[in-house]
Amino acid sequence: MNRIFILTPLITLLIICLFSLVYLLSGKDPSKPPSALLNKDVPIFESSSLYNAKDKIKTKDIKNKKTLINFFASWCSPCKIEHPLFFEIRKKHPELYLLGFNHKDPTSDAKKYLEDDGNPYHFVGVDSDGLIALEFGVFGLPETYLINEDGMIIYKYMGPITKHILENEIEPLL
Amino acid sequence: MKLSRFFKVLYIIILGFVFFTFKIHSAENINERVKKLTLELRCMTCQNQSIYDSDAEFSNDIKKIVKQKLQEGESEGDIKKFLVERYGEYILFRPLMNYNNIFLWSFPFILLIIGLFFVLIKTKGKKI
Numbered sequence: 001m002n003r004i005f006i007l008t009p010l011i012t013l014l015i016i017c018l019f020s021l022v023y024l025l026s027g028k029d030p031s032k033p034p035s036a037l038l039n040k041d042v043p044i045f046e047s048s049s050l051y052n053a054k055d056k057i058k059t060k061d062i063k064n065k066k067t068l069i070n071f072f073a074s075w076c077s078p079c080k081i082e083h084p085l086f087f088e089i090r091k092k093h094p095e096l097y098l099l100g101f102n103h104k105d106p107t108s109d110a111k112k113y114l115e116d117d118g119n120p121y122h123f124v125g126v127d128s129d130g131l132i133a134l135e136f137g138v139f140g141l142p143e144t145y146l147i148n149e150d151g152m153i154i155y156k157y158m159g160p161i162t163k164h165i166l167e168n169e170i171e172p173l174l
Numbered sequence: 175m176k177l178s179r180f181f182k183v184l185y186i187i188i189l190g191f192v193f194f195t196f197k198i199h200s201a202e203n204i205n206e207r208v209k210k211l212t213l214e215l216r217c218m219t220c221q222n223q224s225i226y227d228s229d230a231e232f233s234n235d236i237k238k239i240v241k242q243k244l245q246e247g248e249s250e251g252d253i254k255k256f257l258v259e260r261y262g263e264y265i266l267f268r269p270l271m272n273y274n275n276i277f278l279w280s281f282p283f284i285l286l287i288i289g290l291f292f293v294l295i296k297t298k299g300k301k302i
Contacts, residue, residue, distance in 0.1 A: 009292045013285060020281060036262035043260075104231075130235055137260035139218040139232045 035156045036137055042069075042151050043135035047125030050102055050110055057099065057125050059151070066174065067097040067147040070121070071133055073105045074113035076141040082160035086120035089166065093174055101127045103141060146173055208241045211250050215240075215257065216265050224267065 037043070042059055049055035070086065072079040090098055100121035102110040107126070114124065127133055136145065139158075146155035155173055157165060212226035217233045225233045225240075236257070243253050257265050269275045 009288065013288065016285075020277075036258065036260055134235065134239065134260065137262075139261065 037153050038156055040153060042145075042147050042153055043132075045125075045132045045135060047101065047127060047132055050107065050114075050124040050126050057123050062097060062099065062147060063151050064149050065097045066095065066149060067099055068170075069099045069101065069136075069145040069147060071101045071103050071127070071136070071138050071141055071143045073103045073141055074109040075105065076103075078160040079142045080117065082142055082144075082162070083117050083120070085161055085163065085166055087118065089170075090120050093171075096174060098122050100124045101132055103127045103133050103138070104130050144170075146170060204241065204244055207244050207250070208237060211240055211244075211253065212237055214254075214267055216267055218261060218265060 042062070044059045046056060046058045049057070068086075068089065072083075086098060086100075089096065098121045100119075100123070102124055104127070105113075110124075110126075125132070133143075136143070142160055144155075144157045144161055145153050148154045155170065157169070161170070209226055212233075213224050215225040215236065217223045217225050217228035217230055219230050219232045220228045223233075225236045240253055243256070244250075248256075254266065258270070263270055
């Protein structure tokens with residue numbers, strides 16, 4: 001009887017602590033800053049094409065299609081590392097819409113970069129002042145977002161994506 | 175007649191002086207408010223530096239946005255909300271008062287009260 005009296009509060013406290021710990025740490029990787037826009041609607045944006053200023057893309061244009069958004073720049077070295085993977089993604093998943101946002105880059109440099117390394121994107125939007133990146137909560141390049149058909153951000157990756165990330169984190173969501 | 179012209183000129187000079195003083199004061203005021211607010215914001219790309227203290231591109235962008243929004247008349251609370259919506263609570267050095275944080279801070283005290291409750295019952299039982 002005495003043992004039960006001592007053990008009951010201890011077990012209760014342990015259960016409360018475990019639940020609290022799981023609740024507070026759910027979905028959080030302490031090594032990475034949290035992604036505030038994850039599982040939220042894609043921000044409202046409008047951007048002109050890198051190749052034709054009259055050609056524009058808006059938030060509503062990516063509704064009803066799965067979209068992979070990548071923020072890149074010619075001056076960003078890690079972007080070069082992940083760049084070839086986007087060709088692979090496009091080949092393996094032709095239904096996926098690839099949208100690249102060229103971030104704070106002179107137009108001529110961006111065009112040259114895509115000419116030299118190839119252009120895997122269906123559309124390259126210009127984000128010369130960084131305001132679109134700000135709406136997406138970007139704070140370093142490259143950053144990649146996966147948007148579902150309902151226009152919700154279902155995945156975000158900060159830094160260059162790798163084959164491992166592509167196969168284990170992005171492709172299962174496609 | 176001459177005196178009237180003199181007063182007109184004096185009037186214009188005083189008005190001009192008041193206008194420029196007000197302008198300089200409001201610019202200083204905005205810069206002070208930008209400093210105060212950005213000191214409370216974390217540079218996401220730096221090692222534990224505030225946005226104000228950092229010269230990183232990210233920090234300079236946020237400083238610009240904060241200044242622009244203050245000039246547009248937005249409150250500090252609105253600007254913090256705008257940034258938290260995009261970058262998460264992580265951008266704030268001082269955590270928000272929300273249910274999660276209240277629970278986190280009060281939990282040790284809840285545990286203490288529960289513990290004391292059981293100790294009290296146990297000691298009472300022993301006395302009887």
